[in-house]
Amino acid sequence: MQKHIISTENAPQAIGTYSQAVGVTGGLSIYLSGQIPLVPATMEMVEGDIRAQIEQVFTNLQAVCKAANGDLNDIVKLNVYLTDLNNFPLVNEIMATYFNQPFPARAALGISELPKGALVEMDGVMVVKEENYNY
Numbered sequence: 001m002q003k004h005i006i007s008t009e010n011a012p013q014a015i016g017t018y019s020q021a022v023g024v025t026g027g028l029s030i031y032l033s034g035q036i037p038l039v040p041a042t043m044e045m046v047e048g049d050i051r052a053q054i055e056q057v058f059t060n061l062q063a064v065c066k067a068a069n070g071d072l073n074d075i076v077k078l079n080v081y082l083t084d085l086n087n088f089p090l091v092n093e094i095m096a097t098y099f100n101q102p103f104p105a106r107a108a109l110g111i112s113e114l115p116k117g118a119l120v121e122m123d124g125v126m127v128v129k130e131e132n133y134n135y
Contacts, residue, residue, distance in 0.1 A: 001027035001129045003076065005102045016092040017099060018106035022076040027127035030068045032075070035060040036118035050087050050119050051094065057122050058098045069132040072098050077125040078106045084119065085110040091120070 006021035007013075014020060037046045037056035040063070046056040058072065065071050080091055088108055095103075104124065114121050 001025070001074075001127055003102065003127075014103070016088075016106075017095040017103045018078070019102050019104065022102070022105045024076055024127040026129065028130045030070070030126045030128060032061060032064055032124045032126055034081070034121045034123040035064070036115055036121045038116070045116055045118065050084075051090060053118065053120050054087075054091055054094045057120055058094065061122060061124070062098070065126055068126065068128060070126050070128040073100050074126045074128055075099075075104045075124045076127050078104045079123050080106065080108045081111050081114060081121040082108065082119065083111060083114060087119065 002025045004023040004025070005019050006023055008020065011020060035057050037053035038044065038060070039046050039056065040060070046052050061075070062072050065074060080088075082088060082091070085108070091108070
């Protein structure tokens with residue numbers, strides 16, 4: 001699998017942990033469903049503030065990526081849903097600890113409500129080498 005980072009000066013430069021666009025060759029796309037900050041063992045929301053919720057979402061996404069023989073750095077498109085966009089700088093800060101550059105393409109949306117009262121949800125598209133996909 002080969003990632004190709006697409007960038008142009010004719011569009012706004014990335015202002016966070018994302019790339020303008022990512023092209024991929026030689027891989028298989030896996031679509032990741034939205035993850036909210038549920039603790040898998042209890043199926044209850046993680047205790048703590050928005051930081052704890054963001055970290056739990058990344059932990060959950062990582063687990064799904066691993067189950068598909070990949071990791072977070074195989075995500076080429078990430079969507080972030082926040083009930084308060086003022087928390088977006090914190091998403092950037094935490095995301096930088098979970099992802100290596102080049103960062104995936106990304107969208108961030110402010111929404112009024114998420115399941116179970118979550119403050120954050122994320123979904124995405126991951127690409128893995130076809131030979132790593134054994135299902």
